[in-house]
Every structure is written in C-alpha cells, then in structure tokens.
Amino acid sequence: MTRTQGIPNQPVAFDDMQGLIRFGHGALVEAAFILCRIRDPKAAGAWLETAPVTSAETLPAPPDMALQVAFTAAGLRAMGLGADVLAYFAQPFLFGMTGEDSRSRRLGDTGTNAPENWDWDEAEAHVLILLYARKGGLAAWQDKILTPTFHAAFTPMHTFPTRPNDGFEPFGFRDGISEPKIDWQDARPPAKHGREDFSNLISPGEVVLGYRNEYDERADLSEADLRRNGSYLVMRQLAQDVPGLWTYLDKEADGDSARREELAAQMVGRRRDGTPLIQGRRDVAGSPRKNDFTYDDDVDGLRCPLGAHIRRANPRTGDQPHRGQGRLGWLLSTLGFRRRRDELPGRHDLVASTRFHRLVRRGRAYGSALTPEAALRPDAAKDARGLFFICLCADLVRQFEFVQNAWIAAPTFNGLTGEADPLLGNRQPFCGVASDGFTIQTPTGTGDRFAPLPQFVTVKGGGYFFLPGLSALRIIARHARQEV
Ligand code: HEM
Known part of the structure; x- marks a missing residue:
C-alpha cells in the first residue's frame, strides 16, 4: 500500500470495471444467478474472451440487459492460475466463507445457520454468472448467454431465480435506500469524508481495488494485476x-x-x-x-x-x-x-x-x-x-x-x-x-x-467471489486457453 497523502487518484476506469459496482442494475428488474463449475477450462477461456460482460461505462442509452461474471478462488485455480498469482488475493477469499470453523463462528454461521445445513456453498463452485434484464427480457437474455458453447465450458450447479425488483425486501420493507456515495472522481481527500462528522461519501478504493481508500492509501496494481479494477463480492442466501x-x-x-x-x-x-x-x-x-x-x-x-x-x-x-x-x-x-x-x-x-x-x-x-x-x-x-x-x-x-x-x-x-x-x-x-x-x-x-x-x-448458502475488471477477465481467459 502506498500513502496517497491527499494527492488525487486517477478517476476510476469505468470501461474496465463491471457495471454492477457502479449501477447496481436496479432498473433491470429481472435477475438470475447461476453458480457453475468449469467443465473445460479451454472452452471457458474461449467463452470468456467474447462474453458481453457489462462495463460501468455510461452509454447513450442505458442497457436493457447485463452480464456480470465472478470467480471463486477455486475457479481461478481451475482457469490455470498458479499459487503465485492467487497469493495476492485476500485470505478470506482464498479460504472461502466456509473454509474455517472460526470464520463461521465469527459470522454467526452456527446452529441452524451452520454450513452443514446449507443448500450450497462456494466450495465446489468456480464461477458465478449474474444476469439482469428489463421486465420480460430475462428468458431471452438467458438463452442468448447460456448457449451450447457456454455449456461446453461450464456445468451449472445451481440456478437462482429472483423475484422482480420492486424495491421491497420480503418482510415488506423498502430496501436499497441507504447506500454509500462513492466519490468516483476522487475529488475529495478522505480526510474530508467525515473524520469529524458523518458523511455518506467514501473513496473509490473502498469498493474497487487499485484506488485510494479511506486510509488515504492505494495498492499500486500493474496493468497485468488481476485485482485491478475488481471487487470482492459476497453472496449469502438468507431465507x-x-x-x-x-x-x-x-x-x-x-x-x-x-x-x-x-x-x-x-x-x-x-x-x-x-x-x-x-x-x-x-x-x-x-x-x-x-x-x-x-x-x-x-x-x-x-x-x-x-x-x-x-x-x-x-x-x-x-x-x-x-x-x-x-x-x-x-x-x-x-x-x-x-x-x-x-x-x-x-x-x-x-x-x-x-x-x-x-x-x-x-x-x-x-x-x-x-x-x-x-x-x-x-x-x-x-x-x-x-x-x-x-x-x-x-x-x-x-x-x-x-x-x-x-x-x-x-x-x-x-x-x-x-x-x-x-x-x-x-x-x-x-x-x-x-x-x-x-x-x-x-x-x-x-x-x-x-x-x-x-x-x-x-x-441457506453463501460464498466469497471476485468480480474482476474487464482486462483481468481477458487475461484469465487467455491464461486458460494457453495453459491447458
Ligand atoms: C434477510 C436479510 C436482511 C433484510 C431483510 C434486511 C433488510 C434491510 C432493510 C429493510 C434496510 C433499510 C433500507 C435501507 O436503508 O436500504 C436495510 C439496510 C441495511 N442493511 Fe440489511 N437486511 C438484511 C441483511 C443484511 C445483511 C446480512 C447485512 C450486512 C452484513 C445488511 C446490511 C445493511 C446495511 C449496511 C444497511 C444500510 C444501513 C444504513 O446505512 O442506514 N443487511 N436492511
């Protein structure tokens, strides 16, 4: 980590970041999540190289659908990435949400919440495919993405349908009201984000890797670093x-x-x-x-x-x-x-x-x-x-x-x-x-x-995933194609 000492960063590279981070895709009311194993890494690399993964760039018209791709640590390994590359990722991601008893205890995953009672976890999984579409558009979008080429590369383990997003969670409360506001232009040094007073602003580096965070520090990540413009994604199925x-x-x-x-x-x-x-x-x-x-x-x-x-x-x-x-x-x-x-x-x-x-x-x-x-x-x-x-x-x-x-x-x-x-x-x-x-x-x-x-x-289930930047996805794809 390098101290940035108030020196502004480069604004975030939206064209290299998955759109979910910036947009949330709330207007794409239909969504389905598909947890997969990699069947054939070479085929997975070929699919990933041309997959229409949605970036965080602003387009003249907002998209009607979105595709996002996240990996587990086992998934990155299955794509042929070695221990030397994986060592740079965070320990909890490498161990997984259920990888250590002490972690389960700390997360409150005990009793009926204990992983042995879950319907799924990330242990056997490699890739999480997140699909979003406007009302009525999801089935066609799924057909477009889940082609025979996709199935040659991946074996879906669980498909999680969701209910159309109406802004309310199942107990009946409006949800998604309080979100931190990310200072994407990194215009305000973290010291002005609320050391003395609460503000809702946070630095980009609290969400995207490679940018200044609230400690006024930044990990200097090279263009080849798979973490650059990526984010950790936590998913938990809560019944x-x-x-x-x-x-x-x-x-x-x-x-x-x-x-x-x-x-x-x-x-x-x-x-x-x-x-x-x-x-x-x-x-x-x-x-x-x-x-x-x-x-x-x-x-x-x-x-x-x-x-x-x-x-x-x-x-x-x-x-x-x-x-x-x-x-x-x-x-x-x-x-x-x-x-x-x-x-x-x-x-x-x-x-x-x-x-x-x-x-x-x-x-x-x-x-x-x-x-x-x-x-x-x-x-x-x-x-x-x-x-x-x-x-x-x-x-x-x-x-x-x-x-x-x-x-x-x-x-x-x-x-x-x-x-x-x-x-x-x-x-x-x-x-x-x-x-x-x-x-x-x-x-x-x-x-x-x-x-x-x-x-x-x-x-009922959960896992830690990594949502790579778009260049990192291409590096992973090329790696899988060359390695196998
Ligand atoms: C079934 C499970 C859950 C339900 C029903 C639920 C419900 C809600 C509701 C109704 C709100 C208020 C709306 C809003 O401010 O956006 C909220 C806010 C929030 N929830 Fe949850 N939640 C759940 C799980 C979780 C979990 C697991 C976490 C974190 C580990 C979490 C973190 C938050 C945060 C950070 C806020 C915003 C608080 C604020 O900034 O004021 N929630 N949740």
Whole structure:
C-alpha cells in the first residue's frame, strides 16, 4: 500500500470495471444467478474472451440487459492460475466463507445457520454468472448467454431465480435506500469524508481495488494485476420466515395492527415505506432524502433502538461519542478516565469509525411476495422466500466480516447485552453470551425487552467471489486457453 497523502487518484476506469459496482442494475428488474463449475477450462477461456460482460461505462442509452461474471478462488485455480498469482488475493477469499470453523463462528454461521445445513456453498463452485434484464427480457437474455458453447465450458450447479425488483425486501420493507456515495472522481481527500462528522461519501478504493481508500492509501496494481479494477463480492442466501416475523409481532402487539407496525419499525429502524425513525435533521454530504440523519441526537436510542437493524449495520455517528469534547476530553474518555453524561457504558468499545466499514449492497429478493396481512392468515403460503444478499467491497475482513461480526452478530454491540440483530440473529449464544433478546429503550431506562426472539432469517448458502475488471477477465481467459 502506498500513502496517497491527499494527492488525487486517477478517476476510476469505468470501461474496465463491471457495471454492477457502479449501477447496481436496479432498473433491470429481472435477475438470475447461476453458480457453475468449469467443465473445460479451454472452452471457458474461449467463452470468456467474447462474453458481453457489462462495463460501468455510461452509454447513450442505458442497457436493457447485463452480464456480470465472478470467480471463486477455486475457479481461478481451475482457469490455470498458479499459487503465485492467487497469493495476492485476500485470505478470506482464498479460504472461502466456509473454509474455517472460526470464520463461521465469527459470522454467526452456527446452529441452524451452520454450513452443514446449507443448500450450497462456494466450495465446489468456480464461477458465478449474474444476469439482469428489463421486465420480460430475462428468458431471452438467458438463452442468448447460456448457449451450447457456454455449456461446453461450464456445468451449472445451481440456478437462482429472483423475484422482480420492486424495491421491497420480503418482510415488506423498502430496501436499497441507504447506500454509500462513492466519490468516483476522487475529488475529495478522505480526510474530508467525515473524520469529524458523518458523511455518506467514501473513496473509490473502498469498493474497487487499485484506488485510494479511506486510509488515504492505494495498492499500486500493474496493468497485468488481476485485482485491478475488481471487487470482492459476497453472496449469502438468507431465507426469511415472513409469516414467522409477522405472527410474532402480532402476538406481541396483542393483535393491534398499529402497534405491530410500530414494533416492526423499531426492529428495522425504518417504517415499511422506508421512513427512518430518526427524521432528517440536517444535510449529510452525499445522502438523499430519507437518509440524511445521524444518531447524534438519539444517543439513548429513544427514537431508534440502539440495536435496530439499520443502526447496527451502519451506526453513522453512534460510534463517535466523544465529538465536541476536544482532544483532551477524547483522550481522557478513551483511557477510561471520563465518560460523557449521555453515554451508555461500553458504547464506543466495539465500534470504530463507520466510514471504514461501508458496504455496497446489490442483493435481490427471491420467492413470491407476501404482504404482512397475508402472512398473518393461518393458511399463509410457507413458500421459500428471502434475500440473495450481495455486497461488494475492497476488504472482506474490514468491511463485510466486520459488519456481520462486530455489529450484526455481537451481543454487546453499542453497550447492549444479550442481543444480536433483531432481524438476522440466529438466537444462539455468541461466544458464550446470550443473543436472543431485543430491547426498545425507554425514558425510564429499563426498556421494553423482548426475549426469547424467534429466528426469522436462516442462512441457506453463501460464498466469497471476485468480480474482476474487464482486462483481468481477458487475461484469465487467455491464461486458460494457453495453459491447458
Ligand atoms: C434477510 C436479510 C436482511 C433484510 C431483510 C434486511 C433488510 C434491510 C432493510 C429493510 C434496510 C433499510 C433500507 C435501507 O436503508 O436500504 C436495510 C439496510 C441495511 N442493511 Fe440489511 N437486511 C438484511 C441483511 C443484511 C445483511 C446480512 C447485512 C450486512 C452484513 C445488511 C446490511 C445493511 C446495511 C449496511 C444497511 C444500510 C444501513 C444504513 O446505512 O442506514 N443487511 N436492511
């Protein structure tokens, strides 16, 4: 890593980066993901060389379909890349999401979430094909891509259909509202991204490899480096028990629908239409409406519970309890000599500055839609439904694994005890500490406590992938053709 010390980077090479990173393809409402093994590396190389992989370049007219290609570490090996090349990739990618027990424990993949109960993982897989199209266009796009040439090269192991993107996740909440805004032109040095104040801006190097990151550092990657203009892609299949969630909430609310909605909103931190429990009070750089808020004025969680899903997933200023105290105050507090009056014990212990832990989310829902009202009927369809959670980042440990472990799964997050994320928690003790509760803080200080909470989300599969830049894809293709 080289210190960039505020010197601006080159703006990102959009023509060499896969479009998913920049665009998210939300307007291409239909999507399917295909997990494959490489059957014949030479044929795979030939297919990849001419595959119409979508770049992040802006075109005169937005595309009607998109193709993105990601590899597992085993996939890169199967394409003939040697240990010398693979050694440059991140350890979690090389080991895989399920490769080590300690990783599974840290991610909360224990109990019913343990990999041995999953329907799939990346261990046997090589390539993830992501297909996107406008309404009605996916079947034709699939036929165009999955040709006999494709099948000569790859064996599909799992095809994951998704449900047309309507902006809502299966529990019924608007999703995809809060996204970090990437400073693509790298116009603002990271020091101006919110060292003193929360902003939604992050440096390109937090998502794409080879650019300046929030530490003001850049990995200098040569043109031949396969990591250049690439990103790590995390995929987890998260099954959602929609009737389970709404039945539980309805019971706790004694059948009062307004109270039920209120409880649901407290668990998420937003109402179903996306309205945050904390109303925007000020401009937050890079944030659209409904997202220009911080937790500065709600340190006790009286408006948005301290353990609500969005507060865990991105604590914004929940991690800066010493703001406004000056350097001496900060030092005294950090050394444990002083605590702010409005600070709960342990608030700042776990949480580092949020801008180092942002995720670019690109997930899609699957299964049929079920409204909360329909979910409450005794005959509610118990079909499989959930989220293909997908996120992109430059550092698997510092970004995805940190968020999943220290914020979502940790029972002591934000000074709380005995609770994990109310939506995602597996309710198993986490490192020996109970995690099956949820507290809504109240002015009296005791809070409304819900425990034991049932499990609403179960992990069904997952893997770590790498989404290479377009030149890197061509290098991989040529490599496979020459090597075999
Ligand atoms: C079935 C599983 C999940 C459901 C139903 C869910 C639902 C939601 C909803 C409704 C929002 C609010 C909308 C928005 O701000 O975009 C949200 C935000 C978010 N979620 Fe999740 N989520 C799930 C899994 C995850 C996982 C596994 C992670 C990370 C490891 C995650 C990270 C985030 C982040 C970072 C935000 C934005 C928070 C903010 O910036 O305020 N989510 N999620």
